[in-house]
Amino acid sequence: MLKHRGFExxxxxxxxxxxxxxxTAPGTATQGLGLVSGKEDKARxxxxxxxxxxxxxxxxxxxxxxxxxxRARDLCQRLAMVEQRxxxxxxxxxxxxxxxxxxxxxxxxxxxxxxxxxxxxxEQALERLLPQGFGERALLExxxxxxxxxLDLYLRMSHKLAQDQARQALHDLAQEEKAHLKALGALMxxxxxxx
Amino acid sequence: MMLKxxxxxxxxxxPDQVRKFMxxxxxxxxxxxxxxxxxxxxRGHIPGxxxxxxxxxxxxxxxxxxxxxxxxx
Numbered sequence: 001m002l003k004h005r006g007f008e009x010x011x012x013x014x015x016x017x018x019x020x021x022x023x024t025a026p027g028t029a030t031q032g033l034g035l036v037s038g039k040e041d042k043a044r045x046x047x048x049x050x051x052x053x054x055x056x057x058x059x060x061x062x063x064x065x066x067x068x069x070x071r072a073r074d075l076c077q078r079l080a081m082v083e084q085r086x087x088x089x090x091x092x093x094x095x096x097x098x099x100x101x102x103x104x105x106x107x108x109x110x111x112x113x114x115x116x117x118x119x120x121x122x123e124q125a126l127e128r129l130l131p132q133g134f135g136e137r138a139l140l141e142x143x144x145x146x147x148x149x150x151l152d153l154y155l156r157m158s159h160k161l162a163q164d165q166a167r168q169a170l171h172d173l174a175q176e177e178k179a180h181l182k183a184l185g186a187l188m189x190x191x192x193x194x195x
Numbered sequence: 196m197m198l199k200x201x202x203x204x205x206x207x208x209x210p211d212q213v214r215k216f217m218x219x220x221x222x223x224x225x226x227x228x229x230x231x232x233x234x235x236x237x238r239g240h241i242p243g244x245x246x247x248x249x250x251x252x253x254x255x256x257x258x259x260x261x262x263x264x265x266x267x268x
Contacts, residue, residue, distance in 0.1 A: 001252065001253065002205070002256070002261075002265060002267070003205070005256050005261065006261040007259075007261045007265055008261065008262070009263075009264040009265065010205040010206075010264075010265050010267065011205055011206050011207070011208045011213070011216075011264065011265070011266045011267070012205045012206070012207050012208070012266075012267050012268065013207075013208060013210065013213050013266060013267070013268035014207040014208060014209050014210070015209075015210070016268050017229075017231070017235075017239070017240070017241075017268055019209075019210050020210050020213075020241060020268070021210055022210065022214055022241070023241075023242065024239035024240055024241060024242070025239065025240060025241075025242045026237065026238060026239050026240075027237060028233065028236070028237050029233065029236060029245075029246040148242050149242075151242040151243060152240070152242035152243055152244075155222050155242065155243030156243070156245075158222070158223070159245060167223070168223075171221055171222050171223045174222050174243070175221060175222070178218070
């Protein structure tokens with residue numbers, strides 16, 4: 001069908017989704033898309049992304065407080081630091097767009113009530129993903145699920161945006177999430193071997 | 196679903212090949228297309244996949260860029 005309509009390069013995933021052994025993201029095609037109208041410019045988009053990244057940092061910090069083991073607490077701290085680095089990067093990009101813009105904290109406060117990266121509120125996500133008594137492995141599984149959702153949300157949001165620069169900014173953030181997921185996968189492998 | 200019959204001129208890629216394909220490219224360089232029903236998509240989809248259920252595909256193809264490689268599942 002696609003080839004006959006001018007699509008030159010078409011591939012099928014052999015075995016379909018049942019054969020897919022990589023990460024998946026749950027949720028509808030429009031989940032979280034209420035965060036953007038589609039008309040945002042790059043600066044506005046970066047403010048939203050900053051709020052999402054900051055929300056995830058908050059998730060890891062709160063998860064660390066609930067954790068029973070020192071190793072899980074250390075892991076949460078590391079993950080929260082990664083998110084803070086993402087926040088700093090996003091804020092740096094924002095300052096290129098708006099050199100006289102407000103400080104990072106003020107900007108985070110302005111952005112969508114600390115909705116976390118996957119488009120879900122921090123407290124809801126903690127209850128859903130990390131019931132009491134979780135350890136390093138459960139935490140890593142939750143983190144990979146959340147990061148997959150974040151990647152998914154950034155890409156679905158990009159489909160909705162009209163402005164090229166804003167779309168590009170989301171693709172850059174999605175690339176960061178891909179790298180982060182890869183690092184989490186390596187960490188999971190390490191924890192599995194140790195356990 | 197007999198995707199192969201519907202996309203007969205397409206080439207099969209194994210999950211590992213799809214993963215490598217995506218890792219080697221930026222997300223704006225290809226289209227990942229989920230042609231299942233919305234309820235199936237909701238249960239779990241490959242991150243970034245666009246949902247156009249098969250029955251709607253013919254009418255909604257204009258939403259996609261024919262110049263980009265397209266991976267369908």
